[in-house]
Amino acid sequence: MPILHAIILGLVQGFSEFLPISSSGHLALVPWLFGWNDFADVANGASIEKAFDTALHLGTLVAVLFYLRTELIGYVREGIRIVVSPKRADKQMGKRAWLFVASAIPAGIAGAIGQQWITDKLGTPVLIAVSLVFFGLLLLWADRQQGTRDVDTFTRKDALLIGLAQVLALNPGTSRSGITITAARKFGFSRDAAARVSFLMSVPVIGGAVLFSLVKLVRDGIPDGLIAPMIAGIIAAGVSGWVAMWGMIRILRTRNFNMFVMYRVAVGFGVLSIAASSWR
16 A cells, blocks of 8 residues: 555545544545555455554544543543542543443444444445535534533433434444534534534544454454555544644634535535546
8 A cells, every 4th residue: 555545545534533524435435536446455455444444543533632631631530530439529520521431332332233234335435425415414404503502511311312323423424523513513512512522422432443443453464565554644644633623623613514514515416426427
């Protein structure tokens, strides 16, 4: 795999993981558009490609851990305290910490059960395009709702319902950040708070996916020539992921999600046009 391809895919992963535009959809569309077949001649190529894509999430995991480091330190501390020393804990913060962990359970179960079906049936360019458009318009609708709630009001109901919505992100083109922000806006969170809820919910989901994939990759062995591209991709994903989070929070202080919706719709119809032509 050329290092340039790995860097480009890392940048795509980083920017699209936290912006509501679908990282899995873009990671499938970019090689399709440019005709890249980097894993075609590799034994167990599909499995290695999936592992590479998930390994890129290591970069975005590092990015979100660094970006939210102050909040996460507090959540980890109070989450542990509420278990081992409840009298010393900030009970509200400790409960929220465990709610963010629990919110990952529905997607984790669905991913473990339906992984093969998702790989076989979903992720085609046409389905990704339709998903980009449909869930983009859903975000547009939800963003019209009034919302003043902040992260401190995150409840068990939010963890359950937004966690269930996150299951839809297993479909490439939906967008994990997009669907969680959509749900959070519908349930009354402000734009800034909805983005932060999405970032915080990403930590257990991405962390679990990375751990599962890397264990499998180490067990099966890393093909010759893939280590350097993988490292380059992870670094690119980490840097671009941090920039995406920083940029989106700044944008949302004065603007809405319309620009992301317009981008999704434009890309979706563009892909449908290309798929209908003889170019790809």
